[in-house]
Amino acid sequence: MTPPNIPLPYRFLFLYFEPLAALGGTLITLTDPSRYLLSLSPTATPLTYSPLTSPIYDQLSGHLLNFAWGQAVVLRTTSELKVWKAVLFGMFLCDLLHLWASARILGWAVFLNPGLWRWEEWVNFVMLYGPGMMRLGVVMEVGFGDGKRKGEGKDA
Template structure:
């Protein structure tokens, strides 16, 4: 957890330092170790019938995706834990917010229902859309200063080393 130069509300601590990094690790696990299930949950009708029939290019891309999920988890779980500099927190979370929008854009081929019809979502859709909505919302709230005490809001004095 960040040293006490700014007070991080418990809901941000829980989400950014625990829930979301663990979720990213789950995504990394499925993309790397269970690629066929990952593909079937993403779009069943276009997924290969057997793991042995996953094209090499698709396996490579899934391994790269797994690595990016791992990076995502490291950035949140380790980088954010290592600093109490609010500017670093804002920068990392802004970068992740931009990535959230890119992630949502990446599922556009599944149709517009994917963005709003939660009754049809499977567990992958909940991760690819629902959880991304939650993460983006948490980042926007943090970046807007919601819930941050006045000592750590937009006018927070950040310790600087000379």
């Protein structure tokens, strides 16, 4: 039921790759939250994680599972481009908050200098910048060409 005018790179990313990645993140935050923390904070150590904070990681797991569900299920159930735009723009707003949080923990000097990133930052930022820009691309209909059905996406 996917709208036929959604270009293939968007469909592949949002219907297959990202839902699997989000499901993987869900499992990591549920089963090994200290590993998740270490991947996001260069100042964290294995002793930084406290079981007292486990509700935060459990809630984050729910957030990641919602991302997976929204993409793997919700986007597959609609033929409306405006629904795709609404879902993906909401996810883009979440991406912006994730980037802001990363800038806060790393400091702007590191955040803006890829030469100073650890491999964890490379993974995190590639998973935020790339898909985030592609989410914005769907919202702005970048790469959709002239093959759109008349009137689609104009009221979104």
